[in-house]
């Protein structure tokens with residue numbers, strides 16, 4: 001069953017460091033595909049640390065891995081990278097800035113293997 | 114026989130990675146290779162230590178080519194384009210910025226840079242209401258109240274706290290951390306919360322409401338609600354007292370305000386709050402800027418064209434219109450017919466639809482390293498990395514220009530030289546130039 005969340009993106013130290021290794025490097029991909037979630041939300045979605053979940057917006061979808069985080073319930077965090085880019089639309093409401101933080105997403109467990 | 118190794122220590126090196134722009138690095142070079150970096154944070158250190166990893170190679174349509182042939186191919190694409198885009202320019206230096214603007218003027222291009230997708234809303238807010246601000250030196254020497262809002266400098270600007278804002282000792286802050294109150298306000302806890310005396314967690318999308326509330330409270334109006342942004346009103350009343358009671362307050366904000374709903378209006382509300390506080394004490398605001406030298410490009414573009422980003426030169430004079438000439442919009446609508454991406458990985462950072470359009474047009478990538486953009490570009494021109502293998506100037510987040518050193522050699526030309534050579538080839542293809550392909554001016 002899918003649940004709605006608000007997704008925040010941002011920089012992390014590890015993303016900033018591993019970017020120098022190239023965007024194909026395993027450490028970089030591991031960092032930018034880790035989704036921080038509140039433990040109570042993980043329970044509600046019946047996912048464990050390391051499980052895969054699918055994020056979906058009107059603009060696209062991404063499969064990422066879950067990680068227990070300190071984010072409040074209802075909020076998700078993921079580092080900048082290709083996994084979140086797939087979810088962001090190009091509309092900027094005339095400002096030039098796409099909606100890159102505070103994105104409304106649907107989340108469900110991904111069992112596709 | 115053993116050959117003596119060449120060992121050098123280069124002092125006072127400026128780090129190009131973030132807008133803290135530390136200029137106290139010590140780089141140890143052995144036989145032309147960087148072996149160690151002192152004084153930098155991990156991000157700065159890795160910038161230098163991994164500078165040889167994943168280097169780009171010159172090529173056209175995926176086949177190896179000489180730099181000269183690549184420059185010729187790039188000039189061909191740009192001279193032919195009807196509505197080209199020049200974009201990127203964060204990881205480079207002032208002279209390359211100037212050359213990129215010259216090229217945009219010559220070919221009637223749209224020119225935009227990474228600010229467009231980071232702090233452009235902050236720039237729009239400053240255009241709207243102005244900004245009471247200062248240099249980081251003043252913060253270091255005077256600030257007794259430091260607020261970080263929607264920002265995570267502990268991870269994005271690691272030495273900001275130790276050099277300028279939290280633990281550093283200054284003229285009127287001789288005890289460093291003990292002389293300052295530090296507050297972090299954000300939608301989630303981050304390592305920055307750990308540096309603060311107080312962390313206030315607000316609901317996503319409530320920043321504008323909270324700034325308006327604080328401004329009302331500063332002006333002596335009380336509100337008939339129990340909470341704002343998920344925080345009891347009493348906490349906001351207490352914060353206002355702390356703000357008014359400070360001798361010198363600074364509010365640093367990050368992309369938590371610019372990338373979310375409200376965009377520049379969030380920053381307008383923040384700046385109005387800072388302005389109102391000046392009726393009671395000295396209170397300033399500043400954006401925590403800078404991946405690389407984005408601040409430099411905004412500065413150079415402003416003093417050359419009058420506008421800080423999203424500039425269009427197709428009529429032979431600069432026009433500014435975010436939403437029309439800004440990169441995400443130009444690409445999202447599929448408008449540009451060729452692009453030069455320099456010193457930034459556009460495809461790796463853009464919304465999927467914008468990246469898709471870049472992949473469908475003639476694309477030139479100038480970058481020291483391989484990236485998502487170089488992978489699909491028709492023409493790839495490797496450059497000497499600014500601040501590592503090419504000298505120049507970068508602007509710190511408070512608009513102070515600092516020299517970038519060349520620490521090691523590169524077999525490739527610098528960004529500024531590449532742009533200069535492209536300009537020369539474009540001009541050679543249009544001997545009658547001067548006559549730009551200007552669109553007809555509107556009547557009346």
Ligand code: SF4
Nearest residue numbers: 128131135154157272
């Ligand atoms: S704080 Fe920024 S400028 Fe200073 S060393 Fe770290 S990355 Fe470089």
